[in-house]
Amino acid sequence: MTQLALVIDLNVCVGCHACVTSCKEWNTSGSAGPMTDLNPYGKDPTGTFFNRVQTFEVGEFPNTETVHFPKSCLHCEDPPCVPVCPTGASYKRKEDGIVLVDYDKCIGCKYCSWACPYGVREFDEDQKVMKKCTLCVDRIYDARLPEADRKPACVKACPPGARLFGDIHDPDSVVSRAIREEGGYPLMPEWGTHPSNHYLPRRKTRIRIHEDELVRADNPLRVDRQQPGPSKAEPTMDDFSW
Amino acid sequence: MHPAFSVIFLTTLIGAGQGLFLALFTAQTYAAFDLLPAQTGPGFYGPGSLLALAFLAAGLLASFFHLGRPERAWRAATQWRTSWLSREVIVLPAFMGTVFLYGLAHWLDWRPVLLVLPSGLPVDPTAVLGVAGTVLAFLLFVCTGMVYACLRFLREWHTPLTVINFVLLGGASGFTLAAGLAAVAAPALVPFFAGWAAIITFLGLVGRGASLWRNRRLRPGSTVQSAIGVKHPRIVQRSQGFMGGSFNTREFFHGRTGAWLKGVKWGFLLAAFVVPTLLLGAGTAGGVGGALFVFIVQYAGLIAERWYFFAEANHPQNLYYRSMA
Numbered sequence: 344m345t346q347l348a349l350v351i352d353l354n355v356c357v358g359c360h361a362c363v364t365s366c367k368e369w370n371t372s373g374s375a376g377p378m379t380d381l382n383p384y385g386k387d388p389t390g391t392f393f394n395r396v397q398t399f400e401v402g403e404f405p406n407t408e409t410v411h412f413p414k415s416c417l418h419c420e421d422p423p424c425v426p427v428c429p430t431g432a433s434y435k436r437k438e439d440g441i442v443l444v445d446y447d448k449c450i451g452c453k454y455c456s457w458a459c460p461y462g463v464r465e466f467d468e469d470q471k472v473m474k475k476c477t478l479c480v481d482r483i484y485d486a487r488l489p490e491a492d493r494k495p496a497c498v499k500a501c502p503p504g505a506r507l508f509g510d511i512h513d514p515d516s517v518v519s520r521a522i523r524e525e526g527g528y529p530l531m532p533e534w535g536t537h538p539s540n541h542y543l544p545r546r547k548t549r550i551r552i553h554e555d556e557l558v559r560a561d562n563p564l565r566v567d568r569q570q571p572g573p574s575k576a577e578p579t580m581d582d583f584s585w
Numbered sequence: 586m587h588p589a590f591s592v593i594f595l596t597t598l599i600g601a602g603q604g605l606f607l608a609l610f611t612a613q614t615y616a617a618f619d620l621l622p623a624q625t626g627p628g629f630y631g632p633g634s635l636l637a638l639a640f641l642a643a644g645l646l647a648s649f650f651h652l653g654r655p656e657r658a659w660r661a662a663t664q665w666r667t668s669w670l671s672r673e674v675i676v677l678p679a680f681m682g683t684v685f686l687y688g689l690a691h692w693l694d695w696r697p698v699l700l701v702l703p704s705g706l707p708v709d710p711t712a713v714l715g716v717a718g719t720v721l722a723f724l725l726f727v728c729t730g731m732v733y734a735c736l737r738f739l740r741e742w743h744t745p746l747t748v749i750n751f752v753l754l755g756g757a758s759g760f761t762l763a764a765g766l767a768a769v770a771a772p773a774l775v776p777f778f779a780g781w782a783a784i785i786t787f788l789g790l791v792g793r794g795a796s797l798w799r800n801r802r803l804r805p806g807s808t809v810q811s812a813i814g815v816k817h818p819r820i821v822q823r824s825q826g827f828m829g830g831s832f833n834t835r836e837f838f839h840g841r842t843g844a845w846l847k848g849v850k851w852g853f854l855l856a857a858f859v860v861p862t863l864l865l866g867a868g869t870a871g872g873v874g875g876a877l878f879v880f881i882v883q884y885a886g887l888i889a890e891r892w893y894f895f896a897e898a899n900h901p902q903n904l905y906y907r908s909m910a
Contacts, residue, residue: 363826388829395826397905399809401817409823412813414905426667427735429674430660448660451653454670456836457586460738460807462902465832471653528814531807531901534738542814 346420346440347478348511348539349498350518350527351413354546355505358396358411365500366394366415366476374481379469391467393476394497410545413506415497416463416476417530417538418442424455424464433473439510440539441480446472460534478508511539586739587836588895594647596729597758597887599677600751602640603722604759605766606684608781609633610715612763612774617706622773627692629771630711634688636766637759641681669735673728680721687714726752733894740803741898746796753789754857754887760785761861761883765876775871783865786883790858793890797850800897812904822907834906839896849893857886 370393371378380390394415401408418435422442425433432448433455435441444455444464449472456464456473464475479495482488492499498506509518518541521527527541609630615621624630649655664671690696696709730748737743760782767774809820825834839846861883870876 360826382829389831392827392831395831397822397826398824399813399815400821400823401815401819403819410813410815414826423737426664427670429662429664429668429671430657431664432660448657449654450657450661452651452661452670453653453836454668454732456832457739457900458736460901462833462837462900462905466653466836468832530814531811533806533811534901544814 344440344512345438345510346418346512346539347483347509348418348440348518348541349415349478349495350507350509350511350521350541350543352505352507352521352525352543353410353412354543355503356396356411356413356501357503357505358398358409359502360396361500361502362413362497362506363392363394363396365496367392369479369482369496370477373479375474375477377467377469378474379467381468389468391465391474393463393465393474408545413497414461414463415540416442416478417461417536417540418476418478420537420539421535422459423534423536424459427458428455441478442475443477443480444473444475446470446474449473460531460536461538483508511541586895586898586900587839588892589651591647591649591651593888593891593895595644595651596751597754597884597891598640598644598647599725599729600755600887601758601762601884602637602644602684603680603725604756605633605637605640605762606680606687606718606759607722607756608760608763608778609637610687610719611781612777613711613715615777617712621777624771624774627694629691629767629774631688631692632770633763633766634684634691636762638681638684638688640762641677641684645677645681669728669731673725673732676721676725676728680718680725683714683718683721687711687718690714723752726755733898738806738901739898740806741796741800742894744796744799746792746799750789750792750796753785753792754890757782757786757789757857757861758880758883758887761865761870761876761880764865764870765873765880768870768873768876775876779865779868779870779876782870783862786858786862786865790854790862793854793858805899805901807901807904809904809907812901822905825906825908833902837900837903837906841896846893846896849889849896853886853889853893855886856882857890861886 367378370376378391382388394413397412397414399410399412401410418441422435425435425442430448430450432445434443436443451471453466464473467474483493483495485493494508498508507518507521509516511518513519521543522541525543527543529538529541612621616623649658652658661671661674665675690711696711698707698709700708702708727748730751733742734744734747760778764775764778764782767778810816861879864879870879
């Protein structure tokens with residue numbers, strides 16, 4: 344079985360919103376569109392997006408860290424939004440695990456959005472149906488595109504390459520490897536939705552050194568005190584070895 | 586959650602309709618056992634069923650205003666295997682049809698004895714339809730309640746109290762309505778309906794009070810830490826990713842102050858429960874005007890109660906929309 348998903352590296356994301364605009368551009372003109380904007384140049388602009396980038400500040404000034412957090416449908420393995428749909432418009436594809444909405448069946452009751460703990464479904468005020476990330480299903484299988492372009496628009500757009508795309512059920516895929524080896528985690532695991540999309544944490548490389556590892560305690564030259572070693576402030580032999 | 590008036594009217598109107606039907610059939614059952622004077626002729630149960638049907642139809646009409654695409658509403662009956670909303674969509678018309686037939690059988694006084702129970706009690710079509718309607722009325726209460734109670738991360742709703750309160754509050758308003766109807770068409774039944782209305786209203790106060798008490802003690806199931814997966818006690822949102830509003834900021838926030846919420850809470854506790862129980866106990870429902878007054882006060886209270894029911898539910902997605910920037 345295949346479960347396509349995104350892996351988003353929060354250590355790499357710079358919060359540039361390129362994935363947001365690329366997603367909107369591709370999908371508003373594609374089969375999942377239009378993603379209508381209402382009042383775009385007015386006082387209260389609003390619109391439909393499949394992907395948003397939010398920013399959180401972690402810690403207290405001055406020890407703060409800025410975390411940019413891209414947020415889109417997680418294509419849960421056990422999606423709570425699908426069984427509640429009264430019409431069957433919301434469904435999860437068996438062949439690749441993508442959660443989709445059939446716009447022709449949706450009655451716009453918004454119940455699925457209530458049933459999603461992540462708030463990633465957005466109601467289109469123009470078409471009056473529920474919309475959500477499709478993982479660019481109209482793009483990733485398009486044989487007319489070069490192989491390298493058969494990826495979601497957000498993945499292709501990300502300038503620092505924070506977004507990975509692949510099959511998380513294939514243990515050797517780039518996404519499975521990233522989750523396994525770089526600490527990938529799901530959002531709100533407490534609800535048992537088993538999100539397919541994973542996030543890679545912020546990472547800092549630190550080496551843990553114990554105090555007595557810095558000075559050799561059993562240095563024989565220090566034991567009999569006959570030939571003391573150079574102090575740490577003086578140049579050592581290493582500084583002159585060339 | 587943002588309380589939608591379409592759903593508020595749907596749930597309160599069909600609740601009253603269901604309660605009224607249950608009141609009518611309870612009275613008929615009591616009469617069958619000679620515990621109440623029997624109401625012969627088309628004068629009481631027929632108009633009563635029509636009134637119940639009117640409430641149910643008004644509720645159904647209100648529900649259409651919640652839909653973005655009402656012309657496709659028929660599709661909502663297809664997923665009854667998994668969706669409580671779909672089950673509600675099936676049970677509501679089935680119940681309405683049964684109420685219609687029940688009222689029609691009474692109106693036409695079509696009461697041939699179908700069989701006689703061992704105790705000597707004759708069973709006629711109105712009894713059969715009444716039992717079927719009672720089952721469907723309770724089934725509809727369960728479906729309506731479970732639409733909300735099944736959403737496990739909306740923890741204020743995810744409790745059996747949600748279903749119990751839908752039954753009690755619908756029953757209370759229905760019996761109050763029945764007292765008003767009886768004041769017009771069958772004065773002998775007024776004390777019976779008013780008495781039960783007072784009892785069910787009091788039970789509703791206990792049930793709703795229990796859910797308010799429970800919800801005050803709820804701990805949030807998710808935190809901003811689990812929402813973004815960062816382990817730190819102090820996380821502040823600096824940007825939502827947009828400057829204006831979005832579906833997420835409109836649909837899941839009631840946008841009212843804490844004082845407003847508190848006012849609505851005490852308002853509905855008084856109007857839906859305390860005042861009706863006192864008025865019913867004091868015999869205000871004896872006259873038509875008095876009974877109508879009690880029902881209007883209680884129904885207004887129930888609208889406030891349902892508004893509060895939605896507003897008090899805290900959706901975990903709100904963790905992603907904690908501050909605007």
